[in-house]
Amino acid sequence: MTGAGADPSRSRVGTPAGRLALIAAMLAGLLLANLAVYAIGRALGGAFTYRQNGADVRVDPVAVTVMSLVPLVSGLGLVAALSRKWPAAILVARIAAPALAVATIAVMTIPAGFDTTSAVSLAAMHLTTIPPTLIALNALPRGSGQDTRRLPAR
Secondary structure, three states: OOOOOOOHHHOHHHOHHHHHHHHHHHHHHHHHHHHHHHHHHHHOOOOOEEEEOOEEEEOOHHHHHHHHHHHHHHHHHHHHHHHHHOOHHHHHHHHHHHHHHHHHHHHHHHHHOOOHHHHHHHHHHHHHOHHHHHHHHHHOOOOOOOOOOOOOOO
8 A cells, every 4th residue: 555544564674674765775775874974074175083002093994984884783783682672772872873973973983083074074973863863763573562552443
């Protein structure tokens, strides 16, 4: 059934394969966006280096890839597992994920001592995680009892 009155929970995204495809698309989109931000930052002169134990360490595309995907994949996995027994985990994650994305700018990026271009680029990458995270959270299956909507009797 399509069009007005269609139940959106019965769309292809509601199938396990559809949810997985949407989450994969969000991960790919996040990675491409963050690598583009990195490339622009480098083109604008960002060095993407910080001091650690007396040595300069460069943030490279591999680090951007890992730091873009690992937190989102592990967080989604945790929320998916928790939401099977505790459906409110998805709501908590919808609040916590953006808060953590912003907090990590203040806790990790700013104190690291990056040059301004690198710091702004890295902060933008943190913020870029928010939309795909929220969309991917919406794609997670709901645990039993979460959806209390009833279809009207016909």
